[in-house]
Amino acid sequence: MLKTNKKIWGTILPVCLVLLLAGCDTPRKKESEAETAHVRYLALRQEKLPLTSALPGRVASLVLAEVRPQVDGIITERLFEEGSTVQKGQTLYRIDPAPYQAAYAAARASLDEAKAHATALALLEKRQRGLLPGQSISRQDLDNTISQHGQARARVSKAQAELENAAINLSYTEIKAPVSGRIGASAVTIGALVTANQPSALAVIRQTDRVYVDMTQSSVDIIRLRRAIAQRVMSVSSDITKVRLKLEDGSPYTAITQTQGENFPHWIQGELLFSEVFVEQSTGNVKLRAVFDNPDGLLLPGMYVTAILEEGTINNAILVPQRSVMANNTGGHAVFLLKKNEKDNGTFRVIRRDVALDRAIGNHWLIKNGLNEGDLLVVEGLQKAMPGTLVKGAPSSPSVKGK
Numbered sequence: 001m002l003k004t005n006k007k008i009w010g011t012i013l014p015v016c017l018v019l020l021l022a023g024c025d026t027p028r029k030k031e032s033e034a035e036t037a038h039v040r041y042l043a044l045r046q047e048k049l050p051l052t053s054a055l056p057g058r059v060a061s062l063v064l065a066e067v068r069p070q071v072d073g074i075i076t077e078r079l080f081e082e083g084s085t086v087q088k089g090q091t092l093y094r095i096d097p098a099p100y101q102a103a104y105a106a107a108r109a110s111l112d113e114a115k116a117h118a119t120a121l122a123l124l125e126k127r128q129r130g131l132l133p134g135q136s137i138s139r140q141d142l143d144n145t146i147s148q149h150g151q152a153r154a155r156v157s158k159a160q161a162e163l164e165n166a167a168i169n170l171s172y173t174e175i176k177a178p179v180s181g182r183i184g185a186s187a188v189t190i191g192a193l194v195t196a197n198q199p200s201a202l203a204v205i206r207q208t209d210r211v212y213v214d215m216t217q218s219s220v221d222i223i224r225l226r227r228a229i230a231q232r233v234m235s236v237s238s239d240i241t242k243v244r245l246k247l248e249d250g251s252p253y254t255a256i257t258q259t260q261g262e263n264f265p266h267w268i269q270g271e272l273l274f275s276e277v278f279v280e281q282s283t284g285n286v287k288l289r290a291v292f293d294n295p296d297g298l299l300l301p302g303m304y305v306t307a308i309l310e311e312g313t314i315n316n317a318i319l320v321p322q323r324s325v326m327a328n329n330t331g332g333h334a335v336f337l338l339k340k341n342e343k344d345n346g347t348f349r350v351i352r353r354d355v356a357l358d359r360a361i362g363n364h365w366l367i368k369n370g371l372n373e374g375d376l377l378v379v380e381g382l383q384k385a386m387p388g389t390l391v392k393g394a395p396s397s398p399s400v401k402g403k
Contacts, residue, residue, distance in 0.1 A: 039394075040395070046316040059300060063179050064204065075190055088180045093175040216287055243310070324382070333355050336378040347390045
């Protein structure tokens with residue numbers, strides 16, 4: 001009986017040990033699988049990226065004319081409505097013309113007198129020339145008459161110039177618009193005394209059918225842009241740089257009849273005219289100027305706008321979602337990449353790589369250097385992915401880039 005029990009236990013014990021070991025191995029296997037993190041990655045690719053800069057700007061009048069008197073006098077009439085459109089040559093004010101009419105009449109009388117004196121001397125010279133061959137007069141008398149005749153002609157010319165000056169001053173009693181445009185408020189009223197070339201303007205006329213937009217750009221950005229173009233990292237499509245505007249409320253500058261909120265607004269584009277050849281020492285900025293059509297009069301002088309300047313196109317740009325970039329302890333930035341595990345095709349090894357950022361493009365970062373096309377960038381599950389660990393990865397659908 002004892003021998004039989006020993007045989008039974010000898011058979012049961014190995015089986016129990018096998019079952020026990022098998023039962024212990026299964027949870028460990030499941031636990032190991034549970035510890036493998038799951039992440040999502042994005043396969044990076046290079047693309048052509050139009051690059052723009054948003055610059056602060058102010059609207060300025062294309063033509064600004066300050067109306068000032070050119071003669072002294074009392075304003076007797078104002079012949080325009082404030083805020084209206086005036087035409088070049090239109091009379092705006094009248095100054096009392098009485099003293100200038102009197103001066104004109106006196107100048108005309110002086111001219112007539114000078115002409116009469118010159119005519120008398122011309123006749124005298126003619127007679128003396130006829131008498132000279134018979135020696136009825138001396139040569140000296142004739143020379144004196146010729147000299148007096150020349151002085152008389154000079155006085156005629158002087159009187160003629162004085163008459164023209166008097167006519168000009170008389171015409172200046174009607175103050176006319178030097179350019180066409182919209183005129184502002186009048187600084188004087190009827191009865192006001194004005195003086196020639198006074199420092200304060202009577203009114204200001206502005207042309208607003210086309211306007212300037214003055215912008216400022218950092219000299220550092222200009223150097224970076226020129227280097228990128230010289231090194232062919234960036235290409236410029238044309239010699240004319242296009243500029244778009246965003247208004248103070250953040251809306252795009254479009255035709256006033258266009259409904260705001262349209263997905264594809266028809267921007268009114270301007271052209272960059274020039275950039276200054278010096279840097280302002282106080283700000284480190286360079287002034288740029290663009291010109292825009294203003295058919296609806298929406299852009300007013302002095303208005304603040306944001307100018308979107310087309311710098312060029314980056315030929316091999318790499319964009320990454322901002323959420324996938326982390327700040328490191330040295331003040332730089334880093335990302336997590338996946339490297340295929342040679343032993344197991346289903347897993348990846350996490351590696352960390354430092355990157356240099358260029359600028360934000362919507363909700364993405366433009367990478368200056370550090371990443372290459374084909375790199376697998378971790379975009380989800382960053383909190384589970386530690387450098388050197390093995391993870392399981394699945395591709396992530398790329399998000400739409402912000403504008």
